[in-house]
Amino acid sequence: xxxRIDKEKCIGCGRCIxxxxxxxxKKDQNGKAFILHMRDCWGCTSCLKECKSSAIxxxxxxxxxxxxxxxxxxxxxxxxxWQVTDSAGKVRSIEVNKKEANKY
Amino acid sequence: MNMxxxxxxxxTDVLIIGGGTAGCFAAYTLGRKSxxxxxxxxxxNIKRSGCLAAGVNAINAYIVEGKTPQDxxxxxxxxxxxxxxxxxxxxxSRRLNHVTEVMxxxxxxxxxxxxxxxxxxxxxxxxINGENIKPILAEAASSQTNVTILNHVNITDYLLEDGxxxxxxxxxxxxxVFYEIHAEAVIVATGGAAGLYRPNNPGFSRHKMWYxxxxxxxxxxxxxxxxxEMTTFEMRFIALRCKDxxxxxxxxxxxVAAKQINSRGEVYEKKYGLTTSQRVYGTVMExxxxxGPCYLKTDTISKEQELDLYKAYLNxxxxxxxxxxxxxxxxxxxxxxxxxxxxxxxxxxxxxxxxVDEERQTTIHGLFAAGDVAGGCPQKYVTGALAEGEIxxxxxxxxxxxxxxxxxxxxxxxxKVDSTEKKREYERFLSQAxxxxxxxxxxxxxxxxxxxxxGGISTDYQYNEAKLQKADENILLLQEKLKELSARDxxxxxxxxxxxxxxxxxxxxxxxxxxxxxTRWHSFGEKYGLSGEKQ
Numbered sequence: 188x189x190x191r192i193d194k195e196k197c198i199g200c201g202r203c204i205x206x207x208x209x210x211x212x213k214k215d216q217n218g219k220a221f222i223l224h225m226r227d228c229w230g231c232t233s234c235l236k237e238c239k240s241s242a243i244x245x246x247x248x249x250x251x252x253x254x255x256x257x258x259x260x261x262x263x264x265x266x267x268x269w270q271v272t273d274s275a276g277k278v279r280s281i282e283v284n285k286k287e288a289n290k291y
Numbered sequence: 292m293n294m295x296x297x298x299x300x301x302x303t304d305v306l307i308i309g310g311g312t313a314g315c316f317a318a319y320t321l322g323r324k325s326x327x328x329x330x331x332x333x334x335x336n337i338k339r340s341g342c343l344a345a346g347v348n349a350i351n352a353y354i355v356e357g358k359t360p361q362d363x364x365x366x367x368x369x370x371x372x373x374x375x376x377x378x379x380x381x382x383x384s385r386r387l388n389h390v391t392e393v394m395x396x397x398x399x400x401x402x403x404x405x406x407x408x409x410x411x412x413x414x415x416x417x418x419i420n421g422e423n424i425k426p427i428l429a430e431a432a433s434s435q436t437n438v439t440i441l442n443h444v445n446i447t448d449y450l451l452e453d454g455x456x457x458x459x460x461x462x463x464x465x466x467x468v469f470y471e472i473h474a475e476a477v478i479v480a481t482g483g484a485a486g487l488y489r490p491n492n493p494g495f496s497r498h499k500m501w502y503x504x505x506x507x508x509x510x511x512x513x514x515x516x517x518x519x520e521m522t523t524f525e526m527r528f529i530a531l532r533c534k535d536x537x538x539x540x541x542x543x544x545x546x547v548a549a550k551q552i553n554s555r556g557e558v559y560e561k562k563y564g565l566t567t568s569q570r571v572y573g574t575v576m577e578x579x580x581x582x583g584p585c586y587l588k589t590d591t592i593s594k595e596q597e598l599d600l601y602k603a604y605l606n607x608x609x610x611x612x613x614x615x616x617x618x619x620x621x622x623x624x625x626x627x628x629x630x631x632x633x634x635x636x637x638x639x640x641x642x643x644x645x646x647v648d649e650e651r652q653t654t655i656h657g658l659f660a661a662g663d664v665a666g667g668c669p670q671k672y673v674t675g676a677l678a679e680g681e682i683x684x685x686x687x688x689x690x691x692x693x694x695x696x697x698x699x700x701x702x703x704x705x706x707k708v709d710s711t712e713k714k715r716e717y718e719r720f721l722s723q724a725x726x727x728x729x730x731x732x733x734x735x736x737x738x739x740x741x742x743x744x745x746g747g748i749s750t751d752y753q754y755n756e757a758k759l760q761k762a763d764e765n766i767l768l769l770q771e772k773l774k775e776l777s778a779r780d781x782x783x784x785x786x787x788x789x790x791x792x793x794x795x796x797x798x799x800x801x802x803x804x805x806x807x808x809x810t811r812w813h814s815f816g817e818k819y820g821l822s823g824e825k826q
Contacts, residue, residue, distance in 0.1 A: 188496040188610060208340045209498075209505045210443065210464050210785065223782070229498050229505070230610045231344035247613055248495035251535035256617040258609060267422070269605055271616045279616050283602045288402030288420045289348055290599040291412070291546025 196242035203234035294721035296469035303330040306474035311341025313662030314480035316680030322435025346422035360384035376667030386678035483637030483663035484508030489742035510664035512792035518703040520646040525803035527634035538611035553582035572813035586626035650686030
C-alpha cells in the first residue's frame with residue numbers, strides 16, 4: 188500500500204511534503220514531490236487531502252488484496268468526493284460530507 | 292564524508308515533545324490558562340501527525356447519561372484484569388465529557404438527537420465525524436499566541452541537570468541542524484511504540500498497521516535512558532482487526548452488531564469472553580483448533596448499512612473502503628475476515644508507560660507525561676488523551692509556580708546529560724563509513740527476534756523464559772551493532788534513532804514479560820502452556 192504522485196499534475200507546492208506524518212515525501216531536482224520511502228506509507232491519505240491539483244492517488248499492494256485500483260479524493264467545501272478507479276478505468280464514487288457524523 | 296550540524300539554541304518555559312492528541316491539547320490548555328512561553332517540538336507536522344492522521348470513527352470514552360466516571364474506571368479495571376491505577380483512571384474519567392464539549396466548541400461534528408443530546412453508541416461511545424479532528428486540534432494549539440510550533444524536529448534525549456529535566460535535544464529531519472531546547476518543564480507526549488514485532492504484512496505493505504508506524508517509542512526510550520520509572524510494559528496491546536488492511540473492527544461489531552464467527556459459522560466470542568484481549572484470544576484459539584478463518588458476520592446487513600460503513604471507513608481507515616470496492620465484495624456480500632495484529636506498546640489502550648502521579652508528573656522532576664506514553668491508565672482513547680493533556684498542563688503550571696524545586700537525589704535518575712555529547716553522537720553517525728549492516732537489516736532482525744522469541748504473531752503471542760532470555764541477548768547484540776550504522780543525511784539519522792528507540796523499548800518489554808510469572812491477559816501476555824486458569 189502506498190501512493191503515486193503524477194509528475195505532470197504536481198505543481199511543486201510542497202503541501203503534501205509538509206503534511207506527511209512520516210516525513211516520507213521529498214522534492215526531486217525539478218521541484219516535484221515524490222515518495223522517498225515507498226514501503227513506509229501508513230495509508231492515512233493526508234497527502235491526497237492536501238493536494239490542490241489532484242496529483243496523488245492511493246493504492247493497495249497486492250500483498251493486502253490490491254488489484255490495481257486507485258483511490259483519489261477531491262474536497263469541495265465540506266464535501267469529500269472519493270473515487271475508486273479500477274485498472275480498466277471504471278469509476279466508483281462516494282461522497283462524504285464532513286458536517287455529517289458517522290452513523291456507526 | 293564528514294557532516295557537521297549547525298546548532299540552534301532555543302529557550303522556552305514549557306517544552307511539549309510530540310504534537311499529537313495529548314500534546315496539542317496540553318498546548319491549547321497552557322495557551323488559554325497562562326502567559327508562559329510554550330514550544331511544541333514535533334517530528335513531522337502537527338496538522339496530521341500521530342494517531343489521528345486519517346481521522347477517528349467515534350468518541351469511545353464518554354460518560355453517557357445514567358453512567359458515572361466510576362463506572363468507566365470499573366470497566367477499564369475489569370478489561371485490564373485489575374492491573375490499573377484507579378486514581379489515574381478516575382482523574383481522567385472525570386474530564387471525558389468536558390474535553391468532548393471543548394472539542395465540539397472547536398468545530399468537531401458530533402451527532403445529536405432532536406433534543407440536542409449526543410447520540411450514543413453502546414455504553415461509552417458517541418457518534419462523530421472525526422475525519423478532521425487532528426487539523427481541528429492543531430489549529431486550536433497553534434492559534435494560541437504564546438504557543439510556538441517547531442515542526443520536523445526529532446527529539447531524542449532529555450537534558451538533565453542535578454537530576455531535574457531542563458529541556459531536550461534533537462535535530463531537524465530535513466536540514467543539518469542540531470536543536471538544543473532549554474525549558475523549565477517538559478511534557479512528553481510522543482505516543483507509544485509500533486514496529487517492535489514483525490508486522491501482519493511484512494512486505495510491501497509493512498506499514499499497513501493499526502498503530503502509527505511513525506510512533507517508535509521515542510518518549511519511552513528517553514525516559515528509560517534518563518532513569519524514569521516505567522510500568523507494565525508486559526501488558527502488550529494486540530488489536531483485533533480486519534485482515535490485511537488492519538482497519539478497526541469496532542465500527543462493524545458495534546455499528547451493525549456483527550458477531551465473531553468461525554468458518555463453521557459458529558459464534559465463538561462468548562466462549563472466550565468479551566474483554567479486548569479475550570476477543571483476540573478467542574480468534575487465536577479458533578484458528579489453532581482448525582476452525583479458521585474467523586470473521587465478523589456482516590453478510591446479513593442491508594445495502595444502506597453497507598454504504599454507511601463505506602463512509603465511516605473513509606473517515607478513518609480509507610484502505611478498507613478501497614479494498615471492499617476494489618474486490619467488488621462489500622460487507623453485505625462477504626463476511627469480514629479478522630486477525631490479531633502484532634503487539635504494540637501503547638499506554639492509551641493498556642497500562643504501559645511512565646509511572647506518573649495524579650498530575651501526570653513522572654519520577655523525574657519537571658517531566659510530565661500524557662497520552663500513550665503515560666502508564667497505569669488504559670482505555671484512554673482520544674478523549675482520555677485529551678484529558679491527560681489538560682491534567683498535565685495544569686500540573687506543569689503548579690510546578691512552575693513552586694518556589695523551591697528539589698531535584699537531586701532521586702532514585703535512578705541520571706544527574707546530568709549535556710548537549711555537546713549528544714551533538715557529537717549525531718555527527719558520528721553522519722560521518723562514519725558505511726558497514727555491511729544497514730538500517731533496514733537491523734529493523735528486520737529486531738522484528739524477527741521479537742516475533743519468534745518474545746511472543747509475536749508466529750507463536751500465537753506465546754513465549755517462555757528461555758525464549759525471552761534469547762530475545763534479550765539478541766536485541767542487546769543489535770544495540771551494540773547500531774553504533775556502527777552510517778547516515779548519509781538527516782533522513783537516515785531519523786531512521787537510525789527510530790530503531791535505537793525501538794531496541795531500547797524491546798529490552799524493557801522483555802524484562803517486564805520475564806517479571807510477570809503468570810498469564811494474566813490472554814494474548815497480551817501469554818506464557819507457553821498456561822491456558823485457562825491464572826498460574
